[in-house]
Amino acid sequence: MPDLQVSIAEHYHERTKYDPETIHAKSQALNWEEQPIPFKSYKFGTSIDLKPYLSEDPNRDGWWQRLSKLLVCSYGLTGAIPTSGEPHYLRSSPSAGGLYPAEVYLISRGTPELPAGLYNYQARTHTLLNFWESDVWTSLQSACLWNPVLEDTQLAIVVSAVFFRSVWRYQDRAYRRIFLDTGHLIGNIELACAMTDFRSHLIGGFADEALNQLLYFDPEQEGAIAVLPIADLTQIRENLPLARTALPTAPKLDYPRIPDGGLLSYFHQATQIPHNPNAKVNWKVPEAAEHSDKFNFPFCHRVSTFCDPIDWEHDLHGLEQTMIHRRSTRAFSGEPLPIGELKAVLDFAYQPQHYIEQNLDRSPDYFDLNLVETFVAVSGVTDLEDGCYYYAPKAQELRQIRFKNFRRELHFLCLGQDLGRDASAIVFHTADLRNAIEQYGDRVYRYLHMDAGHLGQRMNLAASHLGLGASGIGGFFDDQVNEVLGIPQDEAVLYITALGRCLHRASRSRQR
Structure with missing residues (x-):
């Protein structure tokens, strides 16, 4: 048992963690004849x-x-x-x-x-x-x-x-x-x-x-x-x-x-909820719904992320066009990213109150953002030292916890994907899984990953609008991420978003 x-x-x-010693033994060849059709028919x-x-x-x-x-x-x-x-x-x-x-x-x-x-x-x-x-x-x-x-x-x-x-x-x-x-x-x-x-x-x-x-x-x-x-x-x-x-x-x-x-x-x-139509549920939003910064590392280098909000243009036309034309990036150039653009991506994902004047929702629904933490591995951002940072959304600052360029390690952690090596910054969403289960039971696993995906999509759109590349990564060596980057061991890694300059865009820029 x-x-x-x-x-x-x-x-x-x-059971579903990727481990460098077993990943190849567990991998299975795809049966292309069984590839499912991604559309439902009636x-x-x-x-x-x-x-x-x-x-x-x-x-x-x-x-x-x-x-x-x-x-x-x-x-x-x-x-x-x-x-x-x-x-x-x-x-x-x-x-x-x-x-x-x-x-x-x-x-x-x-x-x-x-x-x-x-x-x-x-x-x-x-x-x-x-x-x-x-x-x-x-x-x-x-x-x-x-x-x-x-x-x-x-x-x-x-x-x-x-x-x-x-x-x-x-x-x-x-x-x-x-x-x-x-x-x-x-x-x-x-x-x-x-x-x-x-x-x-x-x-x-x-x-x-x-x-x-x-x-x-x-x-x-x-x-x-x-x-x-x-x-x-x-x-x-x-x-x-x-x-x-x-x-x-x-x-x-x-x-x-x-x-x-x-x-x-x-x-x-x-993780299913049984049907009880007579159940009495308190639907009131909990008072402690505001996100609090979990980690406050002593004597760490701190960088403010305050910035001007992204301009989504009249009637949010820029947002609409970005949603239609967004593409996941397949290759980064390795060129540095301006620190202002990294700040803008984080701002749009985590500070919706800055976009009220553009008629965006100041408090979009999540399940519980207090459970989700964010770390950023910086490999090439102007005016920002390489290393791993904790992002504190309430204080709106990056707090450095490791001092090193991690390009080689990130290449390994992302299962050998060049996206990990060539990105300028990689955002990790994590959660203390045991604490989350104590609050919501096993169904919280759904909530955590949906919230991480929601944040990741806001970063995707912000990056795309700014002319950057972004790619979500769901495959990584789970335990090694914590060890290499200095992320506390009780934080389970949920999702990764890689940010940087698109290779093809960088090439066109040099040609011009």
Whole structure:
């Protein structure tokens, strides 16, 4: 039997770590004949074409234009890579390996524009497929344990995961990447709502089985991951107060020996919330919701990160274009990054209150940012000494904890990817996993990775708008990251975002 003092979340995290001594022995050759299609199809339903509403034609219905923009900026197709067969489509939200495990559903309570029912967003054709015509809002409220945000809203987005799309490549570790990808998508939805006079409210505490049944999922293949009620800010009654986003589960300490290949499924089932429509939930936001700086290293070098906010242009046009044209960087030039640009990336990710005048949400929903910490390994930033820094978002400063250029070590830590070696700065998101489990139970593993992905997506967009390159990295030697960079050992590494100059952009700059 596994160690009964270790919860299933800790067990999963240890089992799915990459280790330099075992990674090659555990790696499996991909069966390309089984590569999953990243689009869901239905044999029935009625399609609503959203493409005509992408234009700014003032004669078209404004509500439909807003919804069309919201969906295309969140998860729509933005490009295609030619292959010998069907092109490999790119989307506005990044995904590990370009596998796109997430599906997006829209639930309507019944509005003058959209009849009550269930809709799937068909990204390939930018259409809404109505596959169930019925009033299911009360069932949604019950599955969400009567979250008060659903009392006055009329629409809700549900994000699901089709597990095998990621499992095909990443095996049991895919669970981490699924929730990081969902965090990217949540970040896009939040920002796209700000551009379209909507406001998304995040719900991570729901009865999994009830929600899966509502959407007719085969739970072995697909599961609900997050619910986002969408408030229409043009309607006064939908300007809603914030509510608690995360609910706890009891830690699971007693579980059998789980074979490789079955760990993801078992872990997902073990972190579900049972359906109790009579449960009394305190949905009030906890008073200590403000992020506090966890580490205050004595006598360390401190660098302020105060800076002017990024200008997203009139009506957030610059943000919209960035979301559509963003691409993950495949190679960095190794050239230095101006310190002001690193500060701006951190500012947009962590200081949303600086963007109120640009009509962005001053308090976007996360699950619990107090649980997520940030470290930055600097290898080439002007006016900033090389080394590893802790980023203190409340104080808005970088605190140096290691004095060294880590390019060679970062190349190793990132599984030999040149991105790790050539980046100017690499951001690490971490969490004290045991402490997080004490607060929220094993379900917190979902929350942590979605929050890390959300922060990573804000950094992606900020970097792209500034003309920088950014790439999320979900594969790394977990324990060695802490040892090499001096990150406290009880901090579990969740996600990495590499920042730097794109190789092709640097080449064009030299040519000019």
